[in-house]
Amino acid sequence: MHKITQVMPYISVSELELLKTSVEQKWLTEGPYSEKFIDYIKTFTKSKYAVLAPNGTLGLFLALLALDLPKDSEIIIPSFTFYASATAAIFAGLKPVFADVDENTFNIDVLKLESLITNKTSAIMPVHIYGHSANMSNIIELADKYNLKIIEDAAQGYGVTYKKNHVGTFGDISMISFFADKTITMGEGAVVLTQNETLYKKLKLLRNQGRFHSGTFIHQELGMNFRVTDMQAAVGFAQVNKFQNILNQKLKNYEAFKIGLADIGDLKFISIEKDSTFVPFRFFIKTRYKIELMKFLENNGIQTRSFFYPMHLQPKLKQYCNYKIPITEKLYNQGICLPLHFYLKQDEIMYIINSIVKFFDKVKVRTDINYSAKNLSCQHH
Ligand SMILES: Cc1ncc(COP(=O)(O)O)c(C=O)c1O
Known part of the structure; x- marks a missing residue:
């Protein structure tokens, strides 16, 4: 018998067709399919704003750069997560404080979370692990009580809703990954969601060399390149229908x-x-x-x-x-x-x-x- 693999993305002719169109359009960096894909994601998640990122790890990093939390402040992260949740925080100049999770849901244990909050805590990063939501009601309550930002790691959360709202739309900012093992994929890729216009503008500048539009060489802010290719977006756009x-x-x-x-x-x-x-x-x-x-x-x-x-x-x-x-x-x-x-x-x-x-x-x-x-x-x- 052949090996039964852990994952296998559902790929068919529709991805190939859109990929072909994308290449034929000769617009290989972010372009028509990126726009269509982002519009779809905004409608699907009912998120006000969304931007693409090259992968979930850099998506979290970008989101944290936009949040601009005090340097060396503490961010509470479940210890039961993928490495990127923690490393993104460290590269963004934050100190990870690890929290335990619930034995049955594997999501951050809100009862134990409060004791980890200090006067250095600036944010909580709930991770919606394994395809269901963390207890967002209690997390939001705590964040409000202590005036903390929430960044949701919804890498594994595409399509997951909590109290009828898509995960990633509760916090200040969030990330959903489209890595090859995720429910739908663009090979590598992610979206960063926010409901806050100021954060959205910061994301736009940070991800595109500190300017709102390409083709200009006056950069009003510091920024880097967190763009994707339109070919990846074409694959993602075919995937969402599945x-x-x-x-x-x-x-x-x-x-x-x-x-x-x-x-x-x-x-x-x-x-x-x-x-x-x-x-x-x-x-x-x-x-x-x-x-x-x-x-x-x-x-x-x-x-x-x-x-x-x-x-x-x-x-x-x-x-x-x-x-x-x-x-x-x-x-x-x-x-x-x-x-x-x-x-x-x-x-x-x-x-x-x-x-x-x-x-x-x-x-x-x-x-x-x-x-x-x-x-x-x-x-x-
Ligand atoms: C919980 C979690 N956070 C972050 C990431 C990083 O996403 P990416 O692989 O797209 O960089 C992943 C996994 O892939 C993940 O499972």
Whole structure:
């Protein structure tokens, strides 16, 4: 059997067609498709303003430059996130303060967040992890109470709504990534959203060499180049039409896993934040046998990925933390991502489920772990 990969973007003739048109138009830097794509994103997310960025990492960096927070002030970031959330803050001259997450939703634990706020805190960066929203109501309440800015890392949040509003439209500024493993993709790319006109103007200047329009050589502000190509935007513009299909298929696959893996071994799943929709990023499982199960699945042709390694333990980030962040560590110790993409077939899902069932049968034999009979009984034998 071929290897079952973690991700595979849903690409068809529509991307090729728009890409061809883009090249034929001979306008390769930001142009007609970039405009169409941004207009679509603004309508879809109901965001007042949006600009493109070359990728999510630089999108976060650009957003933080626009926010212009006091140098060396503290920004609270969940330790359970992708590296870029923290590094963007450091490169923007801020000090990351890592917060723990909720054991069930994997999103920032708002109850523990307040104790991390000091008179140096300038911002909170909630990360909408794995395809659902953080608890934005409580985060906004805290930010209001302590006068903090909110920058939402919605890299994984395309299509996710919280209380009927798209993630990324709650904070002062936010980023959604269109990297190749995201729900829809432009290969590399991202958007930065804001509802604030002043921030929007700053974003425009920062991303385009300190001027509002190309073709002029008087630059009223300091700025850099955060533009993308129109070819990427053409691919993104073709992708947005596929969102509902991709979502339906992913939800169907997610449900098949959930039913098939219910009561198997010690497996636990993610709980979706109340008031949030879910655009599944992968299928997530937690088990005390992470290492062994990953090895077993890889040996059986199933590509796995670990949950994130905690930010507060990263070689270059641990200097920012001198306290324990236990749930994030536990998630790393137990978490595995299973493949969940548009092309995954039902028989592949059954194969993955059966492989996991087989693994837990072996674990029982090998180590005589005292599972309850209920946990081991399943419909797949
Ligand atoms: C939570 C999170 N933040 C930031 C990023 C960075 O985005 P990009 O890969 O587009 O640079 C990613 C991932 O790709 C992510 O998952």
